[in-house]
Amino acid sequence: MALLEVDSVDVFYGRVRALQGVSIKVDEGEIVALIGSNGAGKTTTLRTISGLVRPARGAVRLAGKPIHTMGAEQIARMGIGHAPEGRRLFARMTVQENLDMGAYSRRDGAKIRHDFAWVYSLFPRLAERRRQLAGSLSGGEQQMVAIGRALMSRPRVLLLDEPSLGLAPILVDAIFDVIREINGEGTTILLIEQNALIALHTAARAYVLETGSVTLAGPASELLASADVQRAYLGM
Amino acid sequence: MSAATGSAVRGRRPAPRVRRRLRLGMSQGQFLGVLTAVFLILLLLMVVQDGAATAGNEVWRGLVLGAIYALIAVGYTLVYGIIELINFAHGDVFTMSAFYSVFLAGIPGVQEGFFKRFLGFDINHLASSGPGGLILALLIIFPIAMTLAGLTGVVIERVAYRRLRDAPRLAPLITAVGVSFLLEGIMFAFFVPPAPPGQPGLGTPGAAYPTGEDGWIPTTHVLLNIGGSHGVVIGANDTMVIVIALVAMFALAGFIRYSRTGKAMRASAQNRDAAQLCGININRTISATFFLGSALAAVGGVVYAMHYHTITWNQGYQFGLIAFTAAVLGGIGNIVGAGIGGFLIGLVEAFTVTLIPNGGSWALIVVFAVLILVLTLQPTGLLGMRVPDRA
Numbered sequence: 056m057a058l059l060e061v062d063s064v065d066v067f068y069g070r071v072r073a074l075q076g077v078s079i080k081v082d083e084g085e086i087v088a089l090i091g092s093n094g095a096g097k098t099t100t101l102r103t104i105s106g107l108v109r110p111a112r113g114a115v116r117l118a119g120k121p122i123h124t125m126g127a128e129q130i131a132r133m134g135i136g137h138a139p140e141g142r143r144l145f146a147r148m149t150v151q152e153n154l155d156m157g158a159y160s161r162r163d164g165a166k167i168r169h170d171f172a173w174v175y176s177l178f179p180r181l182a183e184r185r186r187q188l189a190g191s192l193s194g195g196e197q198q199m200v201a202i203g204r205a206l207m208s209r210p211r212v213l214l215l216d217e218p219s220l221g222l223a224p225i226l227v228d229a230i231f232d233v234i235r236e237i238n239g240e241g242t243t244i245l246l247i248e249q250n251a252l253i254a255l256h257t258a259a260r261a262y263v264l265e266t267g268s269v270t271l272a273g274p275a276s277e278l279l280a281s282a283d284v285q286r287a288y289l290g291m
Numbered sequence: 292m293s294a295a296t297g298s299a300v301r302g303r304r305p306a307p308r309v310r311r312r313l314r315l316g317m318s319q320g321q322f323l324g325v326l327t328a329v330f331l332i333l334l335l336l337m338v339v340q341d342g343a344a345t346a347g348n349e350v351w352r353g354l355v356l357g358a359i360y361a362l363i364a365v366g367y368t369l370v371y372g373i374i375e376l377i378n379f380a381h382g383d384v385f386t387m388s389a390f391y392s393v394f395l396a397g398i399p400g401v402q403e404g405f406f407k408r409f410l411g412f413d414i415n416h417l418a419s420s421g422p423g424g425l426i427l428a429l430l431i432i433f434p435i436a437m438t439l440a441g442l443t444g445v446v447i448e449r450v451a452y453r454r455l456r457d458a459p460r461l462a463p464l465i466t467a468v469g470v471s472f473l474l475e476g477i478m479f480a481f482f483v484p485p486a487p488p489g490q491p492g493l494g495t496p497g498a499a500y501p502t503g504e505d506g507w508i509p510t511t512h513v514l515l516n517i518g519g520s521h522g523v524v525i526g527a528n529d530t531m532v533i534v535i536a537l538v539a540m541f542a543l544a545g546f547i548r549y550s551r552t553g554k555a556m557r558a559s560a561q562n563r564d565a566a567q568l569c570g571i572n573i574n575r576t577i578s579a580t581f582f583l584g585s586a587l588a589a590v591g592g593v594v595y596a597m598h599y600h601t602i603t604w605n606q607g608y609q610f611g612l613i614a615f616t617a618a619v620l621g622g623i624g625n626i627v628g629a630g631i632g633g634f635l636i637g638l639v640e641a642f643t644v645t646l647i648p649n650g651g652s653w654a655l656i657v658v659f660a661v662l663i664l665v666l667t668l669q670p671t672g673l674l675g676m677r678v679p680d681r682a
């Protein structure tokens with residue numbers, strides 16, 4: 056059984072259909088990538104998983120348990136961490152407080168302290184800036200806080216929406232190193248990435264979304280070799 | 292759509308030309324400097340006109356009133372911060388809490404209080420039995436009145452505002468005005484008995500006590516005379532108002548800063564979606580915000596009843612607007628700003644009363660002129676949000 060399963064989901068914004076019959080499976084311990092052009096519905100898929108939008112049809116299941124009827128905060132507590140598009144930090148709170156909020160629903164104080172140390176070791180830059188207001192950080196630093204905040208909940212599944220957006224190439228590589236490291240420590244990851252090349256090199260499997268539907272799915276290596284993908288997303 | 296994104300979008304839209312020309316665009320430091328200068332000049336004028344002792348007494352009176360404005364202003368700012376609603380009913384929650392305290396303690400010789408009637412315990416007697424008894428009585432009446440007012444606020448949000456949370460902003464605003472009328476109607480119906488004058492107690496609804504009559508702390512009890520017997524009189528009753536207000540506001544500020552719920556309140560105010568993704572229950576957090584804001588207003592309501600001995604069923608309208616001005620002056624959304632703004636508006640009233648002939652009738656005009664000036668010239672107030680919201 057897949058750890059996370061999106062099953063034939065339709066999503067509407069008002070009358071506009073954003074997703075149609077989308078099905079995605081993520082197994083325990085995997086990195087799965089979601090690629091597709093602007094407006095394809097990638098963000099909407101992640102927002103549906105974490106309960107910020109409700110599917111009109113279909114189901115989302117975590118370890119077999121339906122979660123699409125729950126509130127977003129309940130879903131977060133069930134073990135889904137989400138670093139959303141546009142980072143969405145608490146701008147007038149410090150880096151430390153932002154991370155604190157990530158651990159909001161946890162009560163295991165000793166482990167939380169351990170995880171702070173862990174996140175700061177993943178992103179040493181944040182350790183230096185822990186008392187700085189998040190709104191005054193650079194874009195790359197903000198991205199680190201967004202990922203760190205999602206990690207502080209110790210999620211079973213981590214959803215990352217364009218973690219490399221707006222970052223210098225060297226930082227992109229650094230962030231993806233961290234993503235692999237997080238995954239190596241046992242966190243399952245579902246990842247949206249505009250840079251299809253780096254996404255397909257990081258993920259084990261990938262889905263291609265086009266205008267609200269999955270048009271292609273398979274092992275990353277196969278998609279890398281696919282002529283369609285090469286033409287549409289790799290610019291070859 | 293979160294508050295933060297909403298304001299970012301609004302911020303990007305070019306401001307209408309007229310507004311841009313009017314804005315002063317001062318930094319917070321400059322604004323603070325200008326305010327300080329203006330206040331010092333007015334103070335000087337007062338001293339020159341009426342002498343130091345009178346000026347000092349008026350300033351002190353202004354600060355006492357300002358403490359109450361500050362307590363109310365905090366509730367405005369808290370609620371605005373989290374749901375961007377100007378809760379026009381808030382001033383009436385303040386009045387209601389004053390009535391709650393009267394309901395609890397009663398008015399000796401006029402109306403039996405809840406404690407006496409149902410528990411056989413005379414809290415007014417306890418309060419007048421010495422300093423220890425007074426403190427004990429305060430420790431009894433404050434938490435109860437605050438809880439009742441807090442629940443009032445929670446119910447108002449639950450019944451009237453919650454389902455309008457995603458509606459166009461005018462809808463909850465008008466609803467708030469409606470709730471205000473509703474509360475005033477309720478108070479008029481339930482709390483306006485004819486009150487014979489000259490009775491000590493917490494306060495008398497609807498009728499003014501002749502001066503010189505006392506609540507729990509005799510107005511004649513003077514703590515300190517600055518500058519001799521014709522100098523500035525620091526009364527015990529006044530001091531109690533200010534001390535209680537400061538304690539309550541510092542406690543609240545600490546709660547917001549350090550407690551789990553306080554952090555959840557700030558997080559929800561800054562980015563609702565992200566707060567939910569962190570596992571924060573938005574409804575519960577908003578309820579907590581209304582509870583705390585209303586409880587602080589209740590601190591103001593109870594000290595008001597004790598200090599001024601007169602509660603009028605519709606005074607919340609005026610108090611609410613004045614406290615709202617204080618919140619705007621301090622920078623709407625900023626708790627410390629609301630506190631400072633309250634005291635400043637109290638001073639503005641003191642200046643008005645002394646510097647303008649027959650100034651009492653000008654007080655409201657001046658306060659609302661301040662509101663308009665701040666809104667047009669320096670809408671972020673003293674401590675409003677200046678940190679980039681871009682995250």
Ligand SMILES: Nc1ncnc2c1ncn2[C@@H]1O[C@H](COP(=O)(O)OP(=O)(O)OP(=O)(O)O)[C@@H](O)[C@H]1O
Nearest residue numbers: 068071073091092093094095096097098099100140
């Ligand atoms: N809040 C909204 N209201 C109305 N329509 C929306 C809303 N959010 C997204 N949409 C629409 O839904 C579709 C899918 O949007 P989504 O944000 O999921 O795309 P995406 O694949 O993440 O794109 P991008 O790569 O640009 O981030 C788009 O057509 C978008 O215009």
Ligand SMILES: [Mg+2]
Nearest residue numbers: 097098099140
């Ligand atoms: Mg997107």
